[in-house]
Amino acid sequence: MTAAFAARVDAALADPVLKIAVERTAGTAEAKRTLAVDAFPDFEAARTRAAAIKDHVVANLGAYLERFEANATAAGATVHWASTAQEACDIVLALCRQAKAKSVARSKSMLGEEIGLPHALAEAGIERIETDLAEHIIQLAGERPSHIIWPAMHKTREQVSALFKASHHAPHEEETIAAMAESARRHLRDAMLGADVGISGANFLVADTGAVCTVTNEGNAELSLVPPRMHIVTAGIEKIVPSMPHAVHLLRMLSRSATGAPLSQYTTFYTGPRRPGDRDGPAEMHIVLVDNGRTRMRREGLAEMLRCIRCGACMNHCVVFRQIGGHAYGGTYPGPMGAVLTPAIDGLAASRDLPNACTLNGKCQEVCPVRIPLPTLLRGWREKSWREGLEPASVRSGLALWAWFARRPRLYRAATATALKSARLMGGGWLSRLPLAGGWTRHRDMPAPAPKSFMDQYRQGRRR
Incomplete structure (x- = not known):
């Protein structure tokens, strides 16, 4: 960021x-x-x-x-x-x-x-x-x-x-x-x-x-x-x-x-x-x-964004916009539609933060009156940012470390279990401080993780 x-x-x-x-x-x-x-x-x-x-x-x-x-x-x-x-x-x-x-x-x-x-x-x-x-x-x-x-x-x-x-x-x-x-x-x-x-x-x-x-x-x-x-x-x-x-x-x-x-x-x-x-x-x-x-947007794979009729529904339903408002986006257009349009207008190098600020929960696409696939377009900007080497070294190193663990399932599960146990030792239902999560806990508490990982819960559900 x-x-x-x-x-x-x-x-x-x-x-x-x-x-x-x-x-x-x-x-x-x-x-x-x-x-x-x-x-x-x-x-x-x-x-x-x-x-x-x-x-x-x-x-x-x-x-x-x-x-x-x-x-x-x-x-x-x-x-x-x-x-x-x-x-x-x-x-x-x-x-x-x-x-x-x-x-x-x-x-x-x-x-x-x-x-x-x-x-x-x-x-x-x-x-x-x-x-x-x-x-x-x-x-x-x-x-x-x-x-x-x-x-x-x-x-x-x-x-x-x-x-x-x-x-x-x-x-x-x-x-x-x-x-x-x-x-x-x-x-x-x-x-x-x-x-x-x-x-x-x-x-x-x-x-x-x-x-x-x-x-x-x-x-x-x-x-x-x-x-x-x-x-x-x-x-x-x-x-x-x-x-x-x-x-x-x-x-x-x-x-x-x-x-x-x-x-x-x-x-x-x-x-x-x-x-x-x-x-x-x-x-x-x-x-x-x-x-x-x-015309460049139409030529370069963003034609669906040209459907936009500027209704603002994607902003009103966006969990990120509802937390930070419009000025934090820094461009003319805020919210999900702005996170797609601003890189097209101002250049990706100057605005790569915007596609990465999205949670990709899909609510914007769900309410768009002209069915713009906003999450797909935002992922496209993320992929282009990665291909062009615009992501900082810290992000690339962090993802490389995660990928190393992800390719080793047993080690990944062990690390996840250790992280869950450590997080539970720090508090009950909400965590006011957590290592490597200062961007979240600086302004609000973070929900404590579930007792079991997603994969453990998934396997348990399949056995029922």
């Missing part, structure tokens, strides 16, 4: 407030998803169809992207192509300068975070107004998102209250969620409506109409994208779907998996800029289609 990752994990495990904040949101999301899925007839068949839709698109990506570009252009939008994060930011900044923009209103977009758009806007001297409530919170705090659906899930309502009182021009007086939301509304509304440019991501891009779909629960996308004279969309090329029926099917999967709701409160399809006779809408609409490693 690298020092940077270990330090982030230690800081997260030592923060009791973080654990409370993560459990409040992730625990609620897990419970609501269970209820939503139970009420969805043939949910498993719907997952299979969703995966098939995404696989079909990825296999025919070029054709659908060309169809989308043609239809979006026919509707009056201008489509731009960006191979890298830098190219995408350069295109957005050029458009903002073209519009002589002093401020932009931004609707939450993880693709924007991935390409570093907030930093690019700041360096260009353009004021950025985050219109999503959670993004507004982390912008005030000077932090990065810790979750792709709830970017500020690491903050308790008490922390948010203190932040608003220190930052808002007319902060709340009552300590209620409604009063805090009203404080944010007063602070943001005029800035949103007065922005020169609106910037959004896209949940889906509809090939046969050229439409862009955004999904929010606050209506902030509509308020920040319709009034400005220019609307800029940044979207990964994998967001394409063939038609509206396909988009609707995936929307049903997205909402239930993300928030446990049958449908998000605001689902909007934008097709081109304002036309003659329209009462509102931007005068210009630009769509920046971003690759940033996606």
